[in-house]
Amino acid sequence: MNTTGTALPPQPFIGAALSNDGLISGRRQTPWESVVRVRSRRTWFGAVVSVIDTTNQVHSLRFSSVDKAHRALVWIEERIYEPVRQRLNERRMTVAEMRAELHRLLAAEPPDARPVADLLLAQGLFHRASDVHLEPGQTNGYLRMRVSGAFVPLAECSPAMFQRVLNRIKVLAGIPTHIQGQPLESRLPLENWRAGADARVTVLPTVHGDRAALRFHAEDLAPKELAALGLPGEALAGLSAGLQHEAGLILVTGPANSGKTTTLYACLRHVIQRKGHATGIFTVEDPVECRLPGAVQTAVDPQHGIDYIAALRNILRQDPEVLMIGEIRDRETAAAAIQASLTGHLVLSSLHCGSPAEAIIRLLDMGFEPYRISSSVRGVLNQRLRPVPCGCDGADGCPSCPGTGVKGRRAEGEWFEITEAVRRLILDRPMIDDLEALAAASSLPAAFDPPALLPSDAQRADYHQPAPAGHEGGQK
């Protein structure tokens, strides 16, 4: 809380200022005045609301705390601007159109950050951006989005306007705007734009001020079915067969942001469809990225003492049959995953590494007995995301891509089954080369071409929305 009494930063709300002692004031004839007039005689947000001055063209409301005042502002905004927001941004703009519109909005008088934020959110969804970034610089602020792994610069603006846009995003994400210079994380609901969509907003203090990143998540856009991931047929068949097991550990590997989580969700949906909702299907994730009907999902919350281990310990007392552990990050999580898979549970998880052989070596290096690894792991899916070329010349006005020449990505992967031969090799504590050789011979399809092992910028980014409009999730 800002209790120093210093001047507050520019407020996101047109014509209204929120002071740190809980006073909202603004010019009269602003759009919120009518709501204020109706509401002002009642108790509102637990505070006695009083109109302090209605004659001097200044309209003020006093709340008992800055928090209540802030919530009141959000309330006013939602009621008044909701209909406007729905009318705006009803179609997908090209990137050239977005830049022109942002240029106009960012220079408008009086300054108004709302349409800027709305445009970033709505068009970000239309473009299936994975992220939108608000980055403060030394002299200016920069707005960018990332689509199919590539950064798309959108606009540059003055520090004052940048602060307004940033505050507007904070308001929408329920973060009080007077909190500055602290790392923050919150959820920004986007149901107004698209059903089941939201964004995770993270704020990072930098030497030039707060930087915000919005990571989009839209349920209807992520590939739901295994077959829609775009995996080669052999890898898909291997993975599907692996999911038939009643017990064992199935790992999805790949570099950061190679679509591992999307694949894990598709695997779970596959299992839920096959087994039905009655089965005990549990997940532990950090954070829960997608609500999955038929599964019991738990989010890791270290601040409240819920880490992977604590959550898993409780889940195992709840009689699970299938368990998804978002990521194996350390020996303890790996031990829990292996133990659960050896005691009659099907366990799905991901591991950040470059090849299936590396995954096995990592587990051996963590100090597990080879026989435990060989009898628990059923198979490893190693995957990457490959950009799907647009076919255009990368022009700004391309209707199918944001001028990057890339229109979405699809998963590419190999399935490494732990066959009898692999099992025997693991028992001998193999060197990585031996395991790589056997993996190369037995993976389906044959392992990647070497260049694919070096993820380019385009492959490094996460994807929740891999394919552009008109193409079903992840397919070519």
Ligand SMILES: [Zn+2]
């Ligand atoms: Zn294009």
